[in-house]
Amino acid sequence: MELRHLRYFATVAETCHFGRAAEVLHVAQPALSHAVRQLEQELGVELLARTTRQVRVTPAGEFFLAEAWRVLDAVDAGVHGVRRIADGRRGLVRIGFTGTSAFSHLPHLARAVKQELPEVELEIHADLLTPAQCAGLRAGTLDLAVLRPPVPGDGVEFRVIEAEPLVVAVPVDHRLASVGSVSVGDLRGEPFVTYAGKDSVVNEAVVRSCHSAGFAPRREHEAASTAVLLALVAGGLGVGVVPASARSLPLPGVVFRDLTGAATVRLALAWHREHASPLVRAVLDVLGDVFP
């Protein structure tokens, strides 16, 4: 049995007329007679009760007609679906977010994708560090990443979407919580809560800013995520210098202050050249409008 048999049978059954069905299908009438008879023989069931003057659909034929349409519709759905997947209008995109960027950028990003590519599903991997995200892009477990450049140059490409200033987070009862304006120099001697790992881009910017102000920061505690870092600040274990987007994560006991004289850290949208499917390209196009 082939789809041809189903298409032919369905058309004849709908019209109850071999001649007209043949016209619709652009084949000759004997071809139809032959194909339908072939189908009936394979099934061992009479689907159409026909005299030379009229064609009736048998009860079995009625059932099989419904099944035939189910099959033909499923084929159509499959064809359209697979084409939408192939041209990037449908599918699953796994996006990684570094540190605080999930809180500040995910909402706009998700909304834009939902709007422009309603059939695209997003899988969010939040709170990953930049190196882990690069590894994910390379391994193919991530399709896109919001991270902080630079990145190792092995196939990972990126586009800077924002340069955000660093701000300082202090406990509410800290002396800097209420003074007029805070500069990096004011942090001299303070215990610092920093991100874990020495390849943190934010850490590096913090150290660089302090050196410019003429001192080296005292790293007292380390946190693997911004949420934990801020919790330690709230606990009074030190001050934290974090990207401004951390303000999207308000925490009782923590006050954010602008920090004059600090470096800025860039945020970028990254992907892997090899694994950039049409779907990833489509999402990148949409995000190009969100983050011009």
Place this chain on the structure above:
Amino acid sequence: MELRHLRYFATVAETCHFGRAAEVLHVAQPALSHAVRQLEQELGVELLARTTRQVRVTPAGEFFLAEAWRVLDAVDAGVHGVRRIADGRRGLVRIGFTGTSAFSHLPHLARAVKQELPEVELEIHADLLTPAQCAGLRAGTLDLAVLRPPVPGDGVEFRVIEAEPLVVAVPVDHRLASVGSVSVGDLRGEPFVTYAGKDSVVNEAVVRSCHSAGFAPRREHEAASTAVLLALVAGGLGVGVVPASARSLPLPGVVFRDLTGAATVRLALAWHREHASPLVRAVLDVLGDVFP
């Protein structure tokens, strides 16, 4: 696109190996390569990413594989379903019941069919008179009928399944409601509530019984169904002589009494010779065991 393409693609995608898939399908390997490529060209989508050393299913291919199985499974289901319909193991059977027989016989009948032919659906048409049922059988709007013979001899065949005595229904406060035993003669002079129409088989039996007892019944009111007839009896408008199976329809205010000297009326299972499909035959076989 033909089912062949789906079968071939599905097998290759499952095994990720053209050679082994070819063995499974009992075709040569180049035939597979050709068919899959044909499918991909028609879709305009790469379903399998292949080097000469390994075959991977693309994301689009993954989706289409699922759709292909849906289609192939739907085809299988259609084939099996239509065969079950053709050999009478599945389908819709419309059964008519005359007067009271629905209440007394339908439960056993439905239970037996459900047990032996679980895929057969019953459509019950209750409270039809025998002539209406014969008309239904002839017109093809009924497949089976539980009715009271005789029937006109134009293709309708039947098998007697029961000969039931007539009983008398009287109001609770009636003089006959509590005497030892009631005979037809005791009904002399009583107003009768009868079935409507003059070709009612029960009516005929009642009149015959009264004549044997030496009087003609006084028909005071007529009812189109047993339920209505009994309601009139309950209302004190007269006595009703009905088949014993009417006892399955208890009604407050009505008392049933055995009736000595009355005729019996037969109940039969009827069908039309022309419209007796394998399905109807199968149901008849089952009911042959229920009503031997």
Place this chain on the structure above:
DNA sequence: TAAAAATACTCCATAGGTATTTTAT
């Protein structure tokens, strides 16, 4: 270098066409 997919080419099975017959209204 060897396993496996693609390519080249051939053949015949069969889908589909034309002409004609059969049949029921």
Place this chain on the structure above:
DNA sequence: ATAAAATACCTATGGAGTATTTTTA
């Protein structure tokens, strides 16, 4: 008498086979 399905027969497309080449792990 006629419309419409079935039958008979023919043609040619293309599905599938064999032999060979190409490719990459």
